[in-house]
Amino acid sequence: MQTLFRYNWMVREEWYKWCENLPKAELLKPRTGGAGGILKTLFHIADVEWSWIMSIQGKPDFQEDFEQYRDLQKVRELDAAFRPEVEQFVLAWNEELERKIYEDHRPDGSVVIDAWGEVMRHVIAHEIHHVGQLSIWAREVGKTPVSANLIGKGLMNSLPGGS
Secondary structure (H helix, E strand, C coil): CHHHHHHHHHHHHHHHHHHCCCCHHHHHCCCCCCCCCHHHHHHHHHHHHHHHHHHHCCCCCCCCCHHHHCCHHHHHHHHHHHHHHHHHHHHCCCHHHCCCEEEEECCCCCEEEEEHHHHHHHHHHHHHHHHHHHHHHHHHCCCCCCCCCCCCCCCCCCCCCCC
16 A cells, blocks of 8 residues: 555656646646546645545545645645645555545435545555646647656565565
C-alpha cells in the first residue's frame, strides 16, 4: 500500500514539474475527461486523496474550490499542506486497518459500507486513472508525458534484498 502511495506522490511531483514548462492557458484549457483540464485534474487528485483519508478516519472534510487555485504554485501548496496528514496515515497503515468498516452516508440518505483497505486502493487507482488522462493531454499539446513506469523509481530499495 505504502509503495503505491509513494509512487503516486512521486509521479504527481513529476507532473507538477512537467507543468512548469506549459503556458498557464494550456494548464487551464478545458479538456474532455478528467476533471476538465490539466491543472484542475492535478488539483482534483490531491483534493480527493486528502478527502478520502479524512473521511475514513471520521475527520472533517471540506471541499476546496478550484477557482481559488487556478495557478500551478497554489495547487502545489495545497498538495503540500495536505500531504503531511495523508502521509502520516499511510505510513501508519497496518493489516488491522484493512477490514475496518467505513460507512459513507450519501446525500440521498443511503449508506454504502466499504472496508478501509478497499477505500485506500480506490484512492490509489483514482490517481493512476487521472494520470492516464494527463498523459493523453500531454500528447495533445505535443509534449512527452511523465513516465508511468513504477520500475526504476527505487521504491522498493528499503526492502530486504532491495538494491
